[in-house]
Amino acid sequence: MIVSGIAAGSTYALMGMAMVIIYKTSEVPNFAQGEMALATSFFTLMLLEQRGLPYHLAFPAAFLFAIGLGCLLEFAVLRRAKEPSVLGFIVITIGLEMILMGLVSWKFGADPKTMPFPISPYDSIAIGGVFISSLELLTLFVALVLMIILFIFFRFSKLGMAMKATQQNHTAARLMGIRTNRMLMLTWGISSLVGCTAGLLISPITMQPYMMWDPMLKGFAAAVMGGMTSLPGAVFGAYILGIIENLFGGYVSIEFKSVIAFIIIVLVLCIRPSGLFSRHYVKKV
Amino acid sequence: MDMKRDYYEDVQLFTSGVVLFWFVVLLSLIAVLPFVVKNYYIYVANFVAINVIVAIGLNILVGYTGQISLGHAGFFAIGAYGTILLMTKLHFPFLLALPAAALVAALFGFLLGLPALRLEGPYLAIATLGFGLTITQVIGRIELFGGRQGLHTPELIIGSWHLNSDRDFYCLLMPLTILLALGARNLIKTKVGRAFIAIRDADIAAETMGVNLVFYKTLAFAVSAFYAGIAGGLYAFVLRYIEPEIFTLMMSIMFLAMVVVGGLGSIFGAIAGAALLSWLDLQLRNILDMPYIGDWLEALSKNYFSITGVSNIQFIVFGFIMILIMLFEPLGLYGIWIRTKKYWRMWPF
Numbered sequence: 001m002i003v004s005g006i007a008a009g010s011t012y013a014l015m016g017m018a019m020v021i022i023y024k025t026s027e028v029p030n031f032a033q034g035e036m037a038l039a040t041s042f043f044t045l046m047l048l049e050q051r052g053l054p055y056h057l058a059f060p061a062a063f064l065f066a067i068g069l070g071c072l073l074e075f076a077v078l079r080r081a082k083e084p085s086v087l088g089f090i091v092i093t094i095g096l097e098m099i100l101m102g103l104v105s106w107k108f109g110a111d112p113k114t115m116p117f118p119i120s121p122y123d124s125i126a127i128g129g130v131f132i133s134s135l136e137l138l139t140l141f142v143a144l145v146l147m148i149i150l151f152i153f154f155r156f157s158k159l160g161m162a163m164k165a166t167q168q169n170h171t172a173a174r175l176m177g178i179r180t181n182r183m184l185m186l187t188w189g190i191s192s193l194v195g196c197t198a199g200l201l202i203s204p205i206t207m208q209p210y211m212m213w214d215p216m217l218k219g220f221a222a223a224v225m226g227g228m229t230s231l232p233g234a235v236f237g238a239y240i241l242g243i244i245e246n247l248f249g250g251y252v253s254i255e256f257k258s259v260i261a262f263i264i265i266v267l268v269l270c271i272r273p274s275g276l277f278s279r280h281y282v283k284k285v
Numbered sequence: 286m287d288m289k290r291d292y293y294e295d296v297q298l299f300t301s302g303v304v305l306f307w308f309v310v311l312l313s314l315i316a317v318l319p320f321v322v323k324n325y326y327i328y329v330a331n332f333v334a335i336n337v338i339v340a341i342g343l344n345i346l347v348g349y350t351g352q353i354s355l356g357h358a359g360f361f362a363i364g365a366y367g368t369i370l371l372m373t374k375l376h377f378p379f380l381l382a383l384p385a386a387a388l389v390a391a392l393f394g395f396l397l398g399l400p401a402l403r404l405e406g407p408y409l410a411i412a413t414l415g416f417g418l419t420i421t422q423v424i425g426r427i428e429l430f431g432g433r434q435g436l437h438t439p440e441l442i443i444g445s446w447h448l449n450s451d452r453d454f455y456c457l458l459m460p461l462t463i464l465l466a467l468g469a470r471n472l473i474k475t476k477v478g479r480a481f482i483a484i485r486d487a488d489i490a491a492e493t494m495g496v497n498l499v500f501y502k503t504l505a506f507a508v509s510a511f512y513a514g515i516a517g518g519l520y521a522f523v524l525r526y527i528e529p530e531i532f533t534l535m536m537s538i539m540f541l542a543m544v545v546v547g548g549l550g551s552i553f554g555a556i557a558g559a560a561l562l563s564w565l566d567l568q569l570r571n572i573l574d575m576p577y578i579g580d581w582l583e584a585l586s587k588n589y590f591s592i593t594g595v596s597n598i599q600f601i602v603f604g605f606i607m608i609l610i611m612l613f614e615p616l617g618l619y620g621i622w623i624r625t626k627k628y629w630r631m632w633p634f
């Protein structure tokens with residue numbers, strides 16, 4: 001049960017990291033994250049089924065599509081916002097989310113689809129006496145690899161450093177010759193890429209226009225629990241959430257499984273208003 | 286342009302004869318409406334009026350106090366279920382059950398306001414969102430609330446007046462809506478309203494000036510929840526049947542969209558936004574029957590999209606409205622109205 005909790009946590013972790021990446025650099029709580037991943041998943045489905053592309057071409061194309069979509073949304077919508085406030089950003093991203101979801105479900109209809117995937121979701125492998133489905137294992141693996149890559153990227157690469165600089169002080173970064181607008185756009189691209197892996201890993205299990213609601217909200221909740229500005233925080237929050245949720249579902253009541261996550265979030269926020277892993281900034285008047 | 290010389294000039298309801306004239310015109314239009322239009326439009330008007338009540342309440346919280354709520358469907362649900370249960374199980378009369386249920390919603394609003402004291406921005410958004418989802422989930426799983434099957438509303442009787450048709454209900458709903466709108470407008474002009482606005486503009490500064498943050502923030506949540514609760518109780522009688530699936534996150538999002546599209550921090554804006562979006566909501570549900578664009582959309586759907594998903598066009602339309610308003614007119618419909626008024630005042634110069 002803990003194992004499947006960890007697997008669920010991996011999906012939340014991917015979504016949570018995607019949201020944190022955007023929030024860190026631009027302070028936008030991105031409600032459209034799930035639907036960006038949804039659009040990418042359905043794009044992949046279209047490539048695989050209608051165009052008949054093999055996997056090794058379709059998946060890279062999907063990743064490119066995800067990056068492009070993220071950059072496009074930032075460039076076309078978010079950058080145009082005149083007087084950005086948190087509420088304004090929430091409304092804009094919810095608007096984007098509705099447009100994307102509407103377009104996807106208009107295009108593909110409301111009925112569930114099946115996504116062809118190299119690994120069947122029903123295979124399972126025994127590791128040390130515990131059965132784990134190979135898709136869950138893949139999810140876990142992908143999440144871990146992405147975490148390490150992101151860590152290295154933000155710590156050591158020039159681009160990652162530039163993004164961190166943009167986050168810390170916009171004006172100073174600009175004065176140092178960093179094209180901050182371009183950095184923001186790239187941030188959206190990377191975040192969209194991270195989110196889309198979550199979408200692709202969910203799609204073999206369920207494939208319908210509402211599939212990303214739950215992972216997105218849980219990922220968001222996990223990110224909030226971890227502090228919204230720290231990647232390790234989001235990952236930690238996601239795994240805690242996944243494990244508690246599954247334990248609660250197993251031992252207490254399966255019906256209230258999805259509620260418990262939000263109750264925990266509210267409790268955590270009561271004690272630490274800025275999440276577990278971030279310093280509390282006191283706003284100046 | 287409008288200089289206020291004393292306090293009474295600021296709080297008076299009708300700043301000029303022109304305003305009074307249009308107010309009377311509006312009132313008489315509302316009064317005449319049920320006798321001249323078809324039954325369907327009465328239903329539309331009821332639907333709009335209920336959304337207006339919620340939007341006014343939410344605007345007190347979001348527009349005036351500057352807090353974010355993505356959980357108003359939860360208060361709405363508490364109002365709806367509370368009213369029905371009080372009437373069927375405890376045999377309360379309607380006029381007592383409605384405010385009682387709304388007070389329960391207000392109590393929940395107060396409870397949600399407590400964690401909200403320390404939260405802001407996305408943290409507050411996720412907390413309220415979680416509240417809304419939790420309420421829906423809990424209601425759907427408990428036998429008393431009818432579970433997934435939902436509840437039917439009992440017969441609505443006030444004294445010797447049987448309200449059977451939409452038309453009768455309109456006669457009850459409209460005075461209530463007007464009363465609540467005026468109530469909100471007056472609340473904003475009192476000490477309480479000024480405290481709300483001070484909290485929105487700078488909460489620490491407000492606290493230094495002697496505004497009790499704990500009291501006023503929770504009060505804002507409670508008042509807003511009260512409005513949502515009243516609206517929920519009335520909504521149950523418009524639908525005549527409620528189930529947990531109605532009170533979704535999408536509903537909370539729509540309420541927030543109404544306030545933002547209409548204009549933050551203005552009663553007029555809340556009314557305009559609620560009217561526009563709820564009217565559009567009803568119209569877009571059967572978009573293929575619309576004149577002119579219906580056929581074109583059907584052909585488009587058959588050729589490029591899918592016909593089963595055509596109802597999702599309404600999400601696209603709402604999304605575009607929300608984004609365009611935020612990008613080009615952050616003050617919403619109210620801002621557009623102000624600008625037009627200013628333009629024509631000096632026309633043609």
